[in-house]
Amino acid sequence: MVVAIVLGALAGVAGFLPLMGAQRIARKATPTSNFGFLGALLLGVLVSFLVVAVAVVACIAVARDAALPFVLAEFFALIGSAVAFNVYKLVRK
Numbered sequence: 001m002v003v004a005i006v007l008g009a010l011a012g013v014a015g016f017l018p019l020m021g022a023q024r025i026a027r028k029a030t031p032t033s034n035f036g037f038l039g040a041l042l043l044g045v046l047v048s049f050l051v052v053a054v055a056v057v058a059c060i061a062v063a064r065d066a067a068l069p070f071v072l073a074e075f076f077a078l079i080g081s082a083v084a085f086n087v088y089k090l091v092r093k
Helices: 002-028 036-062 064-092
Strands: none
Touching (some): 002 064
C-alpha cells in the first residue's frame, strides 16, 4: 500500500507539470495568435487529464486492490502541488 501511495503522489505531481507548461505557453501568446492563451490552457488540461487517467488505468490493471490509495494520493498530490506552486508564485512577487 505504501508503494501505491508513493507512486500515486508521483503521478499526481506529473499530472500537474503539463498545467505548469501550459501556463508558460499561455503567458507568451500574443492576442493575434491562432492558438491563443485559452487553447494552450485547454491543451494543458487535456494532457494533464490524460496523464492522470493513464496512471489510474495502469494501477487498476496491475493491482486493483491498491487503486483507492493510489487515486487518493494522486488527487492530493495534484492539488497540493498546485497550491504549493501558487503560494510560491504569490510569495515570490
